Amino acid sequence: MVIGGNGVGKTTFVNAILFALLGNAEYDVQNPAGKTERVPVVPSDFFKGRVIPEDENDAKVTLSFSIGRNQIEIARALFRPKILLLKINGKSFSGTRDKEELYRRQLSKLMKFDDFEHFTFVAANLLVFDEARHTLIWDPERQNRVIRLLFLTEFHGELSSLSERVTTLDTTSRHKSETRKDIRRNITRWVDSQKDAPGLSASAKRLAVDLAQLEQGLEDTETEISSIESNIEEETEHLQQLLADADQLEVEKLLGAKELQRTEAKFYAGIYDALPPEFLVVLQTLMNQGLCQVCGASHEKLKELGKKLKHEGKCLVCRSPLNYSVEAKPESIGDKLAADINRLREHLDNLEHKQRASVDAQAVANFQVSSLQQKLSKLLKRKKSDDVRAGELRIQVQKLAGNDGSEEAWLRKQKEEIDKLTREIDELNKKRATVLESLKRVNYEFTNRLAKVNDNLTPLFSQFASKFLGVECELVVGTMSRSRKPISYMYPRFGGKDRNDISEVSESQRFFIDQAFRMALITLFSKLNRGTTTFFVVETPEGSLDLAYERNVAEMYLDFAKRGHAIIVTSNLNSSNFLQGLYSHLGTARTKQTRTLDLLEHGRLSDVQGSDHMLAEFNKRRRQLGITSVR
Amino acid sequence: MDQQALSDVLFALVAAREHMMPGLNRTSLQRLLFLTAAVYPLTGDNWGYGFSTARFGPFNILVNQAADQLVLRGLCEFKEFGVNTDGNIRAVYRVTEIGVAQVQQITKIHSQQRRFEWIKTVTAALDIYGSSVISKIASKEPSYAEMRARNQVGGIALAKSDNRSIALIGRLAADLKKRFNVDTESVMEKLLLYFDFLSSGLLENR
Numbered sequence: 086m087v088i089g090g091n092g093v094g095k096t097t098f099v100n101a102i103l104f105a106l107l108g109n110a111e112y113d114v115q116n117p118a119g120k121t122e123r124v125p126v127v128p129s130d131f132f133k134g135r136v137i138p139e140d141e142n143d144a145k146v147t148l149s150f151s152i153g154r155n156q157i158e159i160a161r162a163l164f165r166p167k168i169l170l171l172k173i174n175g176k177s178f179s180g181t182r183d184k185e186e187l188y189r190r191q192l193s194k195l196m197k198f199d200d201f202e203h204f205t206f207v208a209a210n211l212l213v214f215d216e217a218r219h220t221l222i223w224d225p226e227r228q229n230r231v232i233r234l235l236f237l238t239e240f241h242g243e244l245s246s247l248s249e250r251v252t253t254l255d256t257t258s259r260h261k262s263e264t265r266k267d268i269r270r271n272i273t274r275w276v277d278s279q280k281d282a283p284g285l286s287a288s289a290k291r292l293a294v295d296l297a298q299l300e301q302g303l304e305d306t307e308t309e310i311s312s313i314e315s316n317i318e319e320e321t322e323h324l325q326q327l328l329a330d331a332d333q334l335e336v337e338k339l340l341g342a343k344e345l346q347r348t349e350a351k352f353y354a355g356i357y358d359a360l361p362p363e364f365l366v367v368l369q370t371l372m373n374q375g376l377c378q379v380c381g382a383s384h385e386k387l388k389e390l391g392k393k394l395k396h397e398g399k400c401l402v403c404r405s406p407l408n409y410s411v412e413a414k415p416e417s418i419g420d421k422l423a424a425d426i427n428r429l430r431e432h433l434d435n436l437e438h439k440q441r442a443s444v445d446a447q448a449v450a451n452f453q454v455s456s457l458q459q460k461l462s463k464l465l466k467r468k469k470s471d472d473v474r475a476g477e478l479r480i481q482v483q484k485l486a487g488n489d490g491s492e493e494a495w496l497r498k499q500k501e502e503i504d505k506l507t508r509e510i511d512e513l514n515k516k517r518a519t520v521l522e523s524l525k526r527v528n529y530e531f532t533n534r535l536a537k538v539n540d541n542l543t544p545l546f547s548q549f550a551s552k553f554l555g556v557e558c559e560l561v562v563g564t565m566s567r568s569r570k571p572i573s574y575m576y577p578r579f580g581g582k583d584r585n586d587i588s589e590v591s592e593s594q595r596f597f598i599d600q601a602f603r604m605a606l607i608t609l610f611s612k613l614n615r616g617t618t619t620f621f622v623v624e625t626p627e628g629s630l631d632l633a634y635e636r637n638v639a640e641m642y643l644d645f646a647k648r649g650h651a652i653i654v655t656s657n658l659n660s661s662n663f664l665q666g667l668y669s670h671l672g673t674a675r676t677k678q679t680r681t682l683d684l685l686e687h688g689r690l691s692d693v694q695g696s697d698h699m700l701a702e703f704n705k706r707r708r709q710l711g712i713t714s715v716r
Numbered sequence: 717m718d719q720q721a722l723s724d725v726l727f728a729l730v731a732a733r734e735h736m737m738p739g740l741n742r743t744s745l746q747r748l749l750f751l752t753a754a755v756y757p758l759t760g761d762n763w764g765y766g767f768s769t770a771r772f773g774p775f776n777i778l779v780n781q782a783a784d785q786l787v788l789r790g791l792c793e794f795k796e797f798g799v800n801t802d803g804n805i806r807a808v809y810r811v812t813e814i815g816v817a818q819v820q821q822i823t824k825i826h827s828q829q830r831r832f833e834w835i836k837t838v839t840a841a842l843d844i845y846g847s848s849v850i851s852k853i854a855s856k857e858p859s860y861a862e863m864r865a866r867n868q869v870g871g872i873a874l875a876k877s878d879n880r881s882i883a884l885i886g887r888l889a890a891d892l893k894k895r896f897n898v899d900t901e902s903v904m905e906k907l908l909l910y911f912d913f914l915s916s917g918l919l920e921n922r
Contacts, residue, residue, distance in 0.1 A: 352825075353719040356818055361788040423824035430827060 086667070087655040089684030090694050090703075095655035096216060097135045098684065099622055100127050102653075103213065105148035105161055108168075108185060112206040115226055115567075120252070126209045132163045145169055152195040153617070159188065199242075203234050211235075211603055213622045220599040223587040225565055225574035232575075233531075235610050236538050240531045247524040251570055254517040258510050262311065265506040268499050269304045273297045275496070279482065289482065296478040299471055306468045310461065314514075315569065317457045322566055324450040331443045338436045345429040352422040360407070368395060435581060476500070525571055528564070532573040536562050538609075539575055545608050546577075549601035552641040553634060554594070556580060560602075577602070593630050597638055600626070604645045611648065620651040627656055627663040639666025658685060658706050668710040677711050720764055721778035722785060723822055724749055727832045729783075729792050729811035730819050731839035737847055739795035739808040742780060743772060744847065747854035750774040752838045754857050754874055754881040755910065758903055759834060766871045769863050773854060774872060783809045791815035841907040849915055856914040858884055885910045 089095045104127045111123040136144045147160040147170065160170035168184040171177070173191055178184055189201035198204045210219075210227050221228050233241040276297040279289075367378045371391030376383045394400075398407050479496055543560045550558045558579035564571050576585035577598055584590050590598060600623060611617055623642075630638060639662075646652050656664055671677045685694070685703055693699060707713060728748055732740050740748065746767075753763040767774040784807075786792040792815050796808040811819075823829040842850050855861065858880035859872050873879070888909050889900045900906050 349719070356791075356822065357719055357722050357785070357789065359789065362790060363788070419821050420824065423821070426825045430825075 086671075086681045087653060087684060088658045088664075088681060089655070089688060090657055090690070092691060093684045093688035093694070094135070095684060096624060097132070098682070099213075099215070099624060099653065099655060100131055101146045101163070102148060102622075103127050103208070104131070104163070105146045105159055106150070107205055107208060108161060108188075109166060110189070110201060110205040112202055112209055121249075124209075126205060126213075129166075136163060152192070155195055157192075198234070203241075207231055207234055211606060212620060214596070214600055214603065214626075215622070215624045218596060220587060220595055222576065222599045222602040223585075223595070225572045226567060228574045229572050231606065232535065232538065235606065236613070237531060237534055240527065240534070243527055244524070244531060247520060247527060248570055250520045251517060251524060252568070254513050254520060255568070258513040258517065261506050261510050261513070262307070265307070265503055265510070266304055268503055268506070269300050272496070272499055273300045276300070276482065292478055292482050296475060296482055299475045299478060303468065303471050303475060306464055306471065310464050310468065313457055313461045313464065317454060317461065318569060319566060320450055320454045320457060322569075322571070324447065324454060326564060327443055327447050327450060331440065331447070334436055334440050334443060338433060338440070341429060341433045341436060345426065345433065348422055348425050348429060352419065352426060355419055355422075364401065367401060371401075432581070521570070528571045528573060532562060532564060535573050535575070541612075542575070542605050542609050546601055546605035549604045549641050549644065550577070550579070550598055552644060553597045553601060553637045554579060555637065558598075560605075561585075575602075593634055596626070597630075597634070597641065601641060604641070607650060608645070608648055611650070616649070618649040618651070620653060621645070622653045622655075624655045625657060626654065627659070627661045630661070630663060632662065635662035636666040639663055639670070642667060643670050658683075658703055664710060668712075671711075674711050674713075678713065681712050683707075683712065718778055721776065722782045723828060724752075724831070724835065725779060725782040726786060726791055726811065726815055726819055726822075727835045728752075728839065729786075729809060730816060730832075731836045733811050733816075734836065735839055735843045737839075737843070739810040740847075741806070741808045742783060744850055745783060745809070746775055746779055747773055747850050748839065748842070749776070749779055749835075750860075750872075751842070751850070751854050751857065752835050754859070754879070755838065755885070755907060756834060757874075757876045757879050757882045758885070758906060759830070761830075762875055766874060767860075768871050769860065769869050773851070774857070774860055783807070786815065791818055837903065838907065841904060841911055844908070845911060845915055853911055853914045857881060881910065884913070888913055 087095050087098055107126050109125055109127065109129050111125045113121050114124050116122050132144065141164045144163040145160055146163060147158065149156070149158045151157065155174055156172075157174075158170065158172040159168060161168055166185075168188060170179070171184050171188055178187060193199070193201045193204060196204055198207075210221055211231050221231065230241075233244065276293045279293045363378075368391060370376050370378050371387055372395060373388070373391075374383075375385050375387040375391070377387060394404075399405065400407055479500065483496060539560050539562050546560050547558050556579050558577055560575040561578050561583060562573060562575055563585055564573045566572070576583065577590075578584065582589070584598075587595055603621065607619060607621060611619070626638060627635065642652055642654065654667070658664075668677060671680055725745055728745055729740060750767050750773075753765075753767065756763045765776060765778065767776045769775070783792060787794060787809065790812060792809045792811045794807050795810040796806075798806040800806050819832065823832050842853070845853070855864075857872075859874065859878075862868075862880070863870075863872060874881075876882070885906050889906060892898045892900060892909065900909055
């Protein structure tokens, strides 16, 4: 626990740990345009203003940690890009020139990452939940990458490489389109200049105007064609996704219907399938007294008959096999079964409602695709005829302008260049389509494997998240499109509703569901890697909580910590139930003390924080939590 | 569908008890449940099992066997019992306290609660005319009446899409509105309008 007040240094402390571990390392993210950018975990100027200027030269951070059985100690200067000390398993690397390179290489090797950037990405996006409050569960791209790096490494290289190739082909195609546009603009400018050329006849001027308009029109048509092709691709993918979802819904419906049938059979068996009480009376009397209660016959031999029928388990009347129990079933089983039936029926009703919505959505998507294809067909026809017309006009304008041939040659060259670029763009688009198909194929396999990861992840996620939410939750695998590339990811479902967008949950829900997701990922990784443990940093979680959830969140953190991971929580020293809940489970007073870094003791307090009244309040709060102050 | 028929008969017997009807025999159970099924599409759902034309009126074999099965399980009992000269059993059934308790258990399932409420609603509507009129009304049900008129045998069409009773209710309500500006908004109003029409003998005069 890192406790303190506003501005006392909690974030500085956490970032000092990260800085010691990672230095100024950066990780790759995709910007909205699909370009890769590098982002630092700890900005290089972070500590400026957080350390007294006189101490800047000497300010350093030293971190000791272990990776498996390997012990690492590292010290960095806060204001210089310099490793002051590096020891790995007791061996010092003080004389080594490029300690940073060595450190990164060693750590990557020990953690079995191909590159230090991979570890940096995982640390920044999974292991730290800072005050930026960036959620991983609702960021499909980052989530996808974390899962590839931790669980599905065999896909990481191929998916990244294919995705980058698609982006590169897109970018190159776009650049060539821009170049083609420029050439067309040049032609239009030349044609415009011809309109004012002396000695040019009215008809020549008219032709020049027509040509200029055609060239502009061609450019607009190219742009529109490109846009429509892109829309068709998106709508087709959307339609394919709808069809896949519809199949999935059908499967869920079948499974739901089967379970409902089984549950109803059990329910009604308790009411209608029990043997009539009279049967047992008749059988017992037959066995014990040799008396038939139905007809009144009485004989010793009837006892044998009764025992025989009981032993053989056959019906007294028709001799069919019987299977019954004489023990009464408790009423609570009937209540539970009735509740299950209601739940299953509601689930099936929801699925049917979704199916109807899906059918409507498919109809709309089909109509969209069809309309777009019709539009595209018309545009392609128009482009073809405009192209031919433009060629004819160029020749006519050239002849009427009566130039010496150099401009004709120039025009011809421009046209050749346009044609060449058009061929290259078509070629690039074809290549892009091929690479995209490969990407989709690999992503399909990835998605199937992700579903298997989810089978193990969902119970863990439910365990953590349900502690917070108080209801059962699960993870669902979905696929979305970003820059026309498929990305598979997981999102939560609870309360019978899919929450695949961050806006579908409240503010406090989103942060703690995200943390539950991260805890589940870490726990699963630990299970699959011989119980390896790690750290998880959460900054001031209580800020996003309402009263109802404070204790639940403390339960969630404690559950995670019991699995052996180091969870570092920063918190303001306040009267929240969250802190109370955590501290009440931390053990003895000594344990509480050793697990607490009280920055109010070590940091620089503001005048308000340092007042007698506030110090007394802080001490009161400490006593409530079971920790003591030395001030 | 066995268990649904058992539950429907149990529901009908509980509804009859609530309306102080003197028990129901097999024939009245058939006709009561047939009429309930005929107008069930007013709720937006399908009844689930059908009835066919038989010598003595609309018939379902599961409904026919249900009451005796319920007696064996102690959920209902014979109020009257006898054997006819032709060897057939003559019985009037009424629900037992155990049967009432089981209905409470079954109606914890929401869909069964809605079904039970519907049976009670129809029973309440028919009770206005008296139990002796139920047979007459059942024989006038449009789908059944038409089949009988044509000497047709087989399943009586009661599904939402083919249901003549529902179509008749729609026409009657529209007519009432058009001629007398009277609205039939509630389900009970529609049922009474329908049963009034069937019991009036107007259909016979067409």
